[in-house]
Amino acid sequence: MEDRIYRDMALFQERHWWFRARRDILCTIIGNLELPEKTSILEIGCGTGGNIGMLKQFGYVSAMDTDELAVAWAKKISHLKIDKGGLPDNFPFYPHKFDLICLFDVLEHIERDLDALKETIKWLKDEGWIIITVPAHMFLFGIHDINMHHFRRYSKEKLKQMLMGLNLEIVKLTYFNTILFPAMILARCLDYFIKGENSTGYNIPYLFLNQLLYRLFTMEKQIINIMDMPVGSSLIAVCKKSRN
Numbered sequence: 252m253e254d255r256i257y258r259d260m261a262l263f264q265e266r267h268w269w270f271r272a273r274r275d276i277l278c279t280i281i282g283n284l285e286l287p288e289k290t291s292i293l294e295i296g297c298g299t300g301g302n303i304g305m306l307k308q309f310g311y312v313s314a315m316d317t318d319e320l321a322v323a324w325a326k327k328i329s330h331l332k333i334d335k336g337g338l339p340d341n342f343p344f345y346p347h348k349f350d351l352i353c354l355f356d357v358l359e360h361i362e363r364d365l366d367a368l369k370e371t372i373k374w375l376k377d378e379g380w381i382i383i384t385v386p387a388h389m390f391l392f393g394i395h396d397i398n399m400h401h402f403r404r405y406s407k408e409k410l411k412q413m414l415m416g417l418n419l420e421i422v423k424l425t426y427f428n429t430i431l432f433p434a435m436i437l438a439r440c441l442d443y444f445i446k447g448e449n450s451t452g453y454n455i456p457y458l459f460l461n462q463l464l465y466r467l468f469t470m471e472k473q474i475i476n477i478m479d480m481p482v483g484s485s486l487i488a489v490c491k492k493s494r495n
C-alpha cells in the first residue's frame with residue numbers, strides 16, 4: 252500500500268468505527284478458541300499495529316509486515332520487535348512454530364495467495380489455529396480496493412476451496428459486517444459516480460455517526476460464534492491444523 256494509507260491507518264485505527272468493531276469481533280472469535288497456556292501468536296501483515304494490543308490478551312505476540320513505515324509504527328505502539336517480511340517468499344525466520352496465526356485482511360494484497368497460505372501453515376503447530384479475514388464479493392471491488400492495492404475480493408466458495416486443499420479443518424467460515432452490508436453497497440455505488448480520491452466512508456465520520464456505525468457493526472460479536480451470517484462485506488475463516 253502507499254505510505255499515505257499506512258499513515259492514515261495509524262491515525263484511524265483507534266477511533267474509526269470499522270477498525271474498532273472488527274477488533275471486538277475478532278476478540279470474541281479468539282476468546283472462543285481452545286488455546287493453550289502461554290499461547291504463541293503470530294500476526295502476519297500487522298500494518299501499523301492496531302490489533303497487537305488485543306492479541307496480547309491471549310498470549311505472546313510476534314508480528315511482521317512488508318512495509319518499513321508500518322513496521323516503525325507498530326514497534327512504537329506495541330513496544331515489541333516487529334519483523335519486516337512478507338508472503339510467500341520473504342518470511343522471517345522464527346525459532347518456533349505458533350499456536351495461533353492471524354491474517355487480518357492480508358491475502359487480498361498477495362498475488363500468489365495460495366502459495367502464501369501454504370508457507371503460513373508451515374509455521375503453524377499441529378492442532379494450531381489460523382484465523383483469516385478477507386474482503387468479500389468482487390462486485391464491490393472499487394476505488395477502496397485499488398487504493399489498498401488489492402488483487403481481488405473473495406467469494407465464500409473460493410476461500411473454502413483454497414482452505415480445503417490444505418492440511419486444515421475448517422471450523423468456521425462465515426460472512427461478517429452483515430448489518431451494514433446494504434450501506435456498503437450504497438457506498439460503492441456512490442464511489443462509482445463520484446470518482447473521488449478515497450472511497451466513501453474512508454475517513455472517520457462525525458462523532459455521532461462514528462459511534463452509531465460502531466455499535467451496529469459490533470452487535471455481530473453477540474451472534475457470530477453462534478451462527479453463520481448469510482451475507483456480508485467480509486469473510487472470516489477459523490481453521491485448525493490437522494496432525495501430520
